[in-house]
Amino acid sequence: MSKESGMVAAVLFLVLLASPFIYNAFSAPPTHRAELKLPDGGQCVRDTEWMRRNHMKLLMHTRDDVVREGVRLDREGLKGCRSCHPYRGEFCDQCHDYVGMQQECWNCHFYPESKTVINDEDREPGGTP
Amino acid sequence: MSVDRREFLKIGGIAAAGSVAGSLLPAVTGLAALDAGGNVSRASGDHQWGMVIDVDKCTKGCDACADACRTENNVPLFGDPKRDIHWIRTITVKQRGVEDAEERQFPAMCYHCENPPCQHVCPVAATFTRADGIVLIDKHRCIGCRYCMVACPYKARSFVSQHVAHTWDDNKDVPRRMHGVVEKCTLCVHRIDKGEEPACVVACREKGGDAMSFGDLNDPASAVAAAVRSGKATRIRADLGTNPRVFYLGL
Ligand code: SF4
Numbered sequence A: 001m002s003k004e005s006g007m008v009a010a011v012l013f014l015v016l017l018a019s020p021f022i023y024n025a026f027s028a029p030p031t032h033r034a035e036l037k038l039p040d041g042g043q044c045v046r047d048t049e050w051m052r053r054n055h056m057k058l059l060m061h062t063r064d065d066v067v068r069e070g071v072r073l074d075r076e077g078l079k080g081c082r083s084c085h086p087y088r089g090e091f092c093d094q095c096h097d098y099v100g101m102q103q104e105c106w107n108c109h110f111y112p113e114s115k116t117v118i119n120d121e122d123r124e125p126g127g128t129p
Numbered sequence B: 001m002s003v004d005r006r007e008f009l010k011i012g013g014i015a016a017a018g019s020v021a022g023s024l025l026p027a028v029t030g031l032a033a034l035d036a037g038g039n040v041s042r043a044s045g046d047h048q049w050g051m052v053i054d055v056d057k058c059t060k061g062c063d064a065c066a067d068a069c070r071t072e073n074n075v076p077l078f079g080d081p082k083r084d085i086h087w088i089r090t091i092t093v094k095q096r097g098v099e100d101a102e103e104r105q106f107p108a109m110c111y112h113c114e115n116p117p118c119q120h121v122c123p124v125a126a127t128f129t130r131a132d133g134i135v136l137i138d139k140h141r142c143i144g145c146r147y148c149m150v151a152c153p154y155k156a157r158s159f160v161s162q163h164v165a166h167t168w169d170d171n172k173d174v175p176r177r178m179h180g181v182v183e184k185c186t187l188c189v190h191r192i193d194k195g196e197e198p199a200c201v202v203a204c205r206e207k208g209g210d211a212m213s214f215g216d217l218n219d220p221a222s223a224v225a226a227a228v229r230s231g232k233a234t235r236i237r238a239d240l241g242t243n244p245r246v247f248y249l250g251l
């Protein structure tokens, strides 16, 4: 291999290596942003910073308490979430869709997706709430 | 802190005496047990929920309990008798070997056994007994192996073999289920925790023959405890040693 072709190969390799960064530098900013609709005022059951990282642990803990021990602290379970964040489409789904993290809660538990779905006149018989 | 042997035995004796006295006290809190905190309820061993079904009062052809159960617990019917889910069902029986024996009907369900074979075989401990004696399935854990269906001598359990459609008319207090788990009567645990009676019992009183009564077997004043004390109440297949908490009168 000649010296020139070696150089060309090296440059090509570097360009390929940097391609994700180059692509990002020239493409439009991401269109989807998680936009949580927050209730006016009120205080969550734990502080927000903690909830951001640990809400799943709290829900799991509440779940086991309810099912196994019969401790019904609705405030700390899904029902509690629902009482301030009534539609999961405006809350849970925002971040979960963004990071592609599936939520399996709604396979069985009730938590309506949005206001339009819950309006009586719009509800589809047999549709998923 | 070190406790010598004498001291330890003394404490043990006091604790044992205390627990005996505790179990003799009639339940004062009613259905929903309150903690000292005031508003946290927890299933407690002070209660042992049970049921007594009077077969003589069960009206032939009536299905009020089963209908009420389906509505309350969102129990689906797939329209395929092999796969349909039943939490409570009415069955007809006839004395074997007797000419012109009278046909009798009564509801059959999960009997919330004191010694539940279904729980013993569950490989992932999804089936468990709550402190107040209700045998439940943690559907978050159930892997759908169906060992429990084989183990239950009363055919009380059903497998959710296909997708269950969610509807707007579901009772939102009872979660629906994914296919691939096993389910059965929960004794309407969500109602008991609110201080209400199971839906079937209410339906039987209002629409049927008032054959079912629900209560605390630990509470000497309750109707169920009285029926059990009378010695007339029987358990189905008592020889199996499962010790159901649901008793029958007149069987
Ligand atoms: S009746 Fe069957 S399902 Fe219910 S507790 Fe007894 S063995 Fe388990």
Ligand code: SF4
Residues within 6 Å of the ligand: B121, B122, B123, B124, B125, B126, B127, B137, B141, B142, B143, B144, B145, B146, B147, B148, B149, B181, B182
């Ligand atoms: S089907 Fe579910 S509840 Fe039954 S034994 Fe298997 S894991 Fe346990």
